Each structure stands twice: as C-alpha cells, then as structure tokens.
Amino acid sequence: MLKKVNRFLAGLMLLGATIYVVVLNPEKHTIYLTKTWFITTYTGVIILGVFVSGMFVSFLGTLAFGIKAYFRERALKKADSLKQKFFELLVEARNYVASGEMGKAQNLWERFLSRSSQQDLSALASLELAKLIEDPEEKLKYIDTARSSFPTNTEILFYATELNLDLGNETAALDNLAIIMYHHPNKKAAKMAYELALSLGKLGDAREYLDRYYDLGGSEINETELAEAELRASLTESEEDYKLLKNHLKSYPNSIFAREELAERYKEAGDLKNAAHYLSEIAERTKTLADFREIIDLWREDPDRAIAAAKRAKDAVQKSDKGAASLELTRLYVGMGMLVEAEKEAKSLASFDGTLPVPVHTLSSLYQASVCLKRGESRAALEHLERLVRLSPETESFSDLSTDAPRPELSTP
Numbered sequence: 478m479l480k481k482v483n484r485f486l487a488g489l490m491l492l493g494a495t496i497y498v499v500v501l502n503p504e505k506h507t508i509y510l511t512k513t514w515f516i517t518t519y520t521g522v523i524i525l526g527v528f529v530s531g532m533f534v535s536f537l538g539t540l541a542f543g544i545k546a547y548f549r550e551r552a553l554k555k556a557d558s559l560k561q562k563f564f565e566l567l568v569e570a571r572n573y574v575a576s577g578e579m580g581k582a583q584n585l586w587e588r589f590l591s592r593s594s595q596q597d598l599s600a601l602a603s604l605e606l607a608k609l610i611e612d613p614e615e616k617l618k619y620i621d622t623a624r625s626s627f628p629t630n631t632e633i634l635f636y637a638t639e640l641n642l643d644l645g646n647e648t649a650a651l652d653n654l655a656i657i658m659y660h661h662p663n664k665k666a667a668k669m670a671y672e673l674a675l676s677l678g679k680l681g682d683a684r685e686y687l688d689r690y691y692d693l694g695g696s697e698i699n700e701t702e703l704a705e706a707e708l709r710a711s712l713t714e715s716e717e718d719y720k721l722l723k724n725h726l727k728s729y730p731n732s733i734f735a736r737e738e739l740a741e742r743y744k745e746a747g748d749l750k751n752a753a754h755y756l757s758e759i760a761e762r763t764k765t766l767a768d769f770r771e772i773i774d775l776w777r778e779d780p781d782r783a784i785a786a787a788k789r790a791k792d793a794v795q796k797s798d799k800g801a802a803s804l805e806l807t808r809l810y811v812g813m814g815m816l817v818e819a820e821k822e823a824k825s826l827a828s829f830d831g832t833l834p835v836p837v838h839t840l841s842s843l844y845q846a847s848v849c850l851k852r853g854e855s856r857a858a859l860e861h862l863e864r865l866v867r868l869s870p871e872t873e874s875f876s877d878l879s880t881d882a883p884r885p886e887l888s889t890p
C-alpha cells in the first residue's frame with residue numbers, strides 16, 4: 478500500500494513539474510526538422526520533449542549495457558563452472574594416477590578435452606594428458622597443444638625439450654631451451670643448452686650459454702670438451718698449430734687431444750723424440766697397452782727404446798693388461814733374436830690366468846716353442862706345443878716324444 482502511495486505522489490510531483498514548466502514558458506517556438514517538416518509549440522513543451530527524449534535514449538543505452546553485462550556474467554559463470562570442473566577432474570585424475578589406474582585418468586582428460594571450449598583449460602588438460610601417455614610422438618602432440626596457449630610456460634617448454642631429446646630432435650630441444658633462457662633464465666636450462674649446443678657443434682652458442690650459466694651462479698664444470706672443440710676449429714695445419722696446442726696444454730694440462738695432435742705433427746715432421754714424449758704422457762695417463770704400443774711401434778727402428786717402452790708398459794698398465802704387456806715384450810724379444818730374455822719372459826707367463834683372443838698361457842707356450850725352434854731345439858719345442866693339446870693339467874705329457882719308437886699301446890697289431 479505504501480509503495481502505491483509513493484508512486485502516486487511521485488506521479489503528481491512529475492505532473493506538477495510539467496505544468497509548472499509549461500506555464501512559465503508560454504512563448505511559442507518553431508523547430509524545423511526539415512525544410513517542409515517543422516513543429517510549432519510552447520517552449521515548455523519543447524523543454525519537456527528534449528528531457529523525455531534524453532531519458533529515453535539513456536534508457537536504451539542502459540538497456541544495451543545491461544544486456545551486455547548479462548551475457549558477460551553468464552560467460553563468467555560458465556567459465557567459473559568449467560574451471561571448477563577442471564579442478565575436480567584434476568583431483569580425481571591424480572587419485573587414479575596414485576592408485577595406478579592410468580587408463581581411467583586418461584579417459585577423464587580425453588572426455589574433458591572433447592567438451593571444453595576454454596582454450597587455456599584445454600591446454601592445461603592437454604599437459605596433464607601428455608604426462609599419462611607413453612608414446613613420445615603422441616605425447617609431444619599434446620605438449621604442442623599446451624604450448625599454443627602458454628608459449629612461454631617454463632614447465633611446458635622443459636617437457637617439450639625432454640620429449641624432443643627422446644625423439645632425437647636436438648635442434649628443436651635447443652630452440653625450446655632458448656625460449657626458456659629468454660623468458661625465465663635459470664641454471665638448469667643454461668647447462669642443458671650448453672651441452673646441446675656443444676653436441677650440435679654450435680660453439681659460439683655453447684660458449685654464450687656457458688657464460689650465462691656462470692652468471693646465474695652455476696658451479697664450475699669441465700670446459701675441456703668445449704675448449705678442444707674450439708681448438709679443433711682453429712687448427713689450420715700450419716706452424717702456428719704447435720703454439721696453439723701447447724698453449725691449450727697450459728690451460729688444460731690433462732688434455733689427451735692436444736697431446737695426440739702434437740705427437741702426430743712431430744711424427745709427420747720426423748721428430749720422433751718429441752712425438753714419443755707426448756705419446757708417453759698419454760700412455761702414463763691412460764695406463765692402457767694400446768697407447769704404449771704406439772710408442773713401441775714408433776721406435777721399431779730403435780730396438781733398445783722399443784724394449785724400454787715395452788718394459789715400462791708391463792710395469793704401468795692396469796692389472797687386466799699385465800699379461801698382454803708381457804706377451805708384447807716377449808714378442809719383441811723373439812723378433813730381435815733375444816732368445817734368453819724371450820724364454821724367461823714367456824716362462825713367467827705360463828701360470829698367468831687371463832685371456833686375450835686366446836688364453837695367455839697358450840700364447841706363452843707358443844712363444845716358448847718359437848724360441849726353441851730358433852735355437853734348433855725341436856724336441857723342446859714339441860714339448861711346449863704338446864701342452865696345448867692336453868685335456869687337463871693332470872694328463873700325462875707325451876714323454877715318449879724324446880724316444881724314437883712309439884709306445885706299445887699305440888702300435889698297430
């Protein structure tokens with residue numbers, strides 16, 4: 478009742494104000510809308526008409542904004558509902574993952590993607606789905622979908638990097654790391670980018686990423702591989718190479734590559750002494766017989782130095798190469814006619830329990846047989862060879878090889 482009274486009073490006040498304005502403005506005015514269409518009326522009526530028209534236009538504007546706000550609010554509510562659905566699915570999917578039901582979690586996200594119209598949520602759902610798929614190529618497709626909405630997201634870019642590495646797309650992986658380093662520089666990305674750039678031979682990029690890694694507080698890492706790659710790129714087969722290689726050794730005293738290059742260059746130049754010097758440094762560091770053999774072969778025209786190198790190899794190589802080193806020394810002794818030394822060395826290997834392509838004790842017997850043959854001791858040589866055909870250590874030796882007649886049981890009846 479009170480509302481009706483208020484409305485009635487408001488209407489009376491509006492009517493009174495209208496009459497008041499008309500009464501106070503009795504003059505007539507003509508308003509031309511076109512040359513032939515005009516309106517002649519009281520000034521008060523014109524004022525009221527303009528006022529009413531303004532109110533009508535305001536009403537239309539308010540109505541338009543109201544409709545627009547209605548649809549915006551409706552879209553926001555829909556988006557909020559979709560977000561709520563996403564987070565509910567996220568919890569449910571992770572519950573499935575925790576219980577090992579990957580298939581159910583995957584089905585949840587696939588259904589969500591088929592219904593979702595919100596790009597950012599679809600991207601996040603694609604990321605979650607990618608974590609559940611095993612096939613790298615299929616996984617990468619969903620990661621690329623997520624990247625379309627979040628092109629600079631660090632997590633997505635790291636996932637893309639790892640997948641590209643699994644698929645052998647190292648260049649694409651490096652591109653992803655470059656984006657991370659531009660938008661979110663960090664030590665992990667810098668180190669990965671350095672290693673990838675180095676493996677791809679992009680030395681300038683590798684050096685830049687290594688500097689960024691240190692700028693970000695990264696700990697010292699071994700730069701030898703990069704330095705050697707840069708050294709390789711700067712070598713020109715000229716006299717200047719000696720200086721470059723020796724300067725490199727001053728900075729990286731453990732570099733095998735620089736020593737190999739110097740040894741090869743000195744060898745080609747006929748400077749065997751310097752070549753042997755660097756080969757010896759390599760062998761002393763690696764402790765492998767193969768590296769010592771290079772020194773032995775280098776001195777093939779100098780028996781004393783070759784034997785000295787073989788003796789050093791026998792002392793310096795790893796335990797697994799000891800037998801082979803002794804055989805190498807025995808070979809040298811036999812080849813140089815030093816039969817006493819060869820026999821002594823070969824005998825020391827008789828009980829050696831190791832294998833090369835064949836058991837070491839077998840090679841020992843062959844070398845001892847060779848020594849005996851060179852001396853003209855054929856029976857002794859046969860005794861050494863006879864050991865190679867024993868069925869077991871307990872089997873009797875063919876002692877009758879020292880007699881002219883065979884044993885009775887071997888005679889033909």
